[in-house]
Amino acid sequence: MAIEKIDREKCTGCGICVDACPMDVLRLGKESGKAEIRYVKDCVCCYNCEEDCPPGAVYVDPRRVVQVPPAW
Ligand code: SF4
């Protein structure tokens, strides 16, 4: 589970999500001027990008649960 989608129609290219991501997953496309998911494997599902995106263009998989190490 991870960030799944950025709606290009809604994205204004403001870059807030890029700055909000602690894992450096997102980039603004040089040609498109829109946010792109570049390093999805690094996503930790913190929801910063989804919560901070003004037009609500970001979708992070809601099934992600906080990973806790086994207690042994
Ligand atoms: S959910 Fe968090 S780690 Fe994943 S892309 Fe968004 S801001 Fe980055």
Ligand code: SF4
């Ligand atoms: S915060 Fe939203 S509108 Fe701004 S660049 Fe990211 S996806 Fe696009």
